[in-house]
Amino acid sequence: MRTAWHEGNRVRLLENGEAFFPRVFEAIRAAKHEVLVETFILFEDAVGEGLRDALAQAGRAGVAVDLTVDGYGSPQFSPAFLAVLREAGVRMRVFDPRRPLLGLRTNLFRRLHRKIVVVDGERAFVGGINFSADHLADFGPQAKQDYSIEIEGPAVADIRRAGRALIDAAPRRWRRSAPMPGRRPPDPAPVARGPARVAFVTRDNTEHTDDIEHHYRLAIRAARRRIVIANAYFLPGYRLLKALRDAARRGVDVLLILQGHPDMPMVTAATRSLYRYLIPAGVRIVEYCRRPFHGKVALVDDGWATVGSSNLDPLSLWMNLEANVLVHDTAFTAGLHAHLERLAREECTPVDAAGWLQGGVLRPVFGVVLFHLLRHFPRLAGLLPAHAPRISEVRAAVPDDMPAGTPVPVFDVTADAAAPAEPARPETRELAGGKRRRA
Numbered sequence: 001m002r003t004a005w006h007e008g009n010r011v012r013l014l015e016n017g018e019a020f021f022p023r024v025f026e027a028i029r030a031a032k033h034e035v036l037v038e039t040f041i042l043f044e045d046a047v048g049e050g051l052r053d054a055l056a057q058a059g060r061a062g063v064a065v066d067l068t069v070d071g072y073g074s075p076q077f078s079p080a081f082l083a084v085l086r087e088a089g090v091r092m093r094v095f096d097p098r099r100p101l102l103g104l105r106t107n108l109f110r111r112l113h114r115k116i117v118v119v120d121g122e123r124a125f126v127g128g129i130n131f132s133a134d135h136l137a138d139f140g141p142q143a144k145q146d147y148s149i150e151i152e153g154p155a156v157a158d159i160r161r162a163g164r165a166l167i168d169a170a171p172r173r174w175r176r177s178a179p180m181p182g183r184r185p186p187d188p189a190p191v192a193r194g195p196a197r198v199a200f201v202t203r204d205n206t207e208h209t210d211d212i213e214h215h216y217r218l219a220i221r222a223a224r225r226r227i228v229i230a231n232a233y234f235l236p237g238y239r240l241l242k243a244l245r246d247a248a249r250r251g252v253d254v255l256l257i258l259q260g261h262p263d264m265p266m267v268t269a270a271t272r273s274l275y276r277y278l279i280p281a282g283v284r285i286v287e288y289c290r291r292p293f294h295g296k297v298a299l300v301d302d303g304w305a306t307v308g309s310s311n312l313d314p315l316s317l318w319m320n321l322e323a324n325v326l327v328h329d330t331a332f333t334a335g336l337h338a339h340l341e342r343l344a345r346e347e348c349t350p351v352d353a354a355g356w357l358q359g360g361v362l363r364p365v366f367g368v369v370l371f372h373l374l375r376h377f378p379r380l381a382g383l384l385p386a387h388a389p390r391i392s393e394v395r396a397a398v399p400d401d402m403p404a405g406t407p408v409p410v411f412d413v414t415a416d417a418a419a420p421a422e423p424a425r426p427e428t429r430e431l432a433g434g435k436r437r438r439a
Contacts (some may be wrong), residue, residue, distance in 0.1 A: 010194025260287025
């Protein structure tokens with residue numbers, strides 16, 4: 001594994017949709033040459049329509065706009081929603097669109113879980129925030145707590161390259177034979193914008209199967225003062241768990257901020273089974289109970305931090321396409337630490353160590369069994385016959401007589417999603433899923 005670090009970046013933490021959406025929409029509307037957007041979820045609500053309108057405005061201004069959504073996370077859109085994008089020249093693609101089997105969606109694994117926006121190759125956003133209204137506080141009690149990071153500087157080139165590689169994985173016959181006049185995006189020259197040292201790290205099912213987890217383990221093992229991990233779904237492998245326990249035993253202040261408002265009770269139960277392993281070593285655990293926690297951020301000591309889309313659970317660490325940003329910058333890490341400490345102190349419930357270390361025999365046994373079941377299920381599922389996820393372009397027109405507002409499944413508006421993709425270059429093959437290693 002080789003990770004490219006870039007000096008001279010400016011980074012900014014964005015908390016929740018209130019900070020994220022205005023910055024993204026403003027950047028898209030100001031684009032001059034190119035906009036790349038990848039998202040797991042795009043809903044046709046006020047936020048989704050805001051993204052659509054910003055992309056359409058850029059497209060009508062002659063900007064090359066590419067939007068890619070996941071076929072599981074974003075399963076359907078109305079004809080009117082798609083028409084606005086198509087008429088503005090926005091190229092929309094779906095990652096792994098598949099027809100349901102007996103009414104059930106079958107593209108559950110190997111999902112495009114990345115959330116990336118790149119504008120003109122100069123500004124990028126990476127994190128866990130989807131384009132949906134449930135990332136805004138006025139959504140109500142189920143509004144998510146989440147984060148993204150805004151980057152300007154040389155590291156943006158790597159993020160853009162990853163976005164272009166995913167687009168290039170689509171079959172050539174679905175692409176334009178030549179760029180439209182005046183729409184070929186230039187490759188911007190790297191320009192230093194700030195003091196941060198930044199690396200962009202991805203996870204896929206070929207050459208980068210454990211890069212994100214590997215960087216977590218490296219940072220944890222090097223920790224000397226503190227570790228703070230705030231993660232929505234916490235079911236990491238044994239090596240990462242052992243690294244956390246060892247760090248606490250050698251005197252490092254280890255704080256885990258985990259989900260206490262579970263949207264998946266079985267996963268939360270499995271996570272809580274780990275408390276008996278971690279708490280006796282001195283790991284502090286708090287649960288965020290104000291609303292659903294969706295964040296994926298961490299910091300170590302005074303200079304290492306990460307923000308991204310990857311949970312520390314089997315789906316993110318073993319199967320999904322994920323993207324995280326690593327940051328070496330004391331000011332950014334200090335700001336993130338202050339925020340997470342306040343969150344833990346004011347909006348979280350400390351785990352009662354005495355309560356979790358007591359109890360009968362059945363509770364810990366049940367937890368251990370559930371933990372191993374969930375940990376190994378993706379690996380076992382990966383042994384079953386599986387297709388390689390493909391990228392399909394939304395191009396087919398919907399019927400003119402379709403009633404307004406009727407949702408159109410993405411597998412009905414894409415260009416022959418079952419057709420095999422052409423052989424891809426090495427950097428795109430891993431994203432197309434052409435070659436499978438490990439799950």
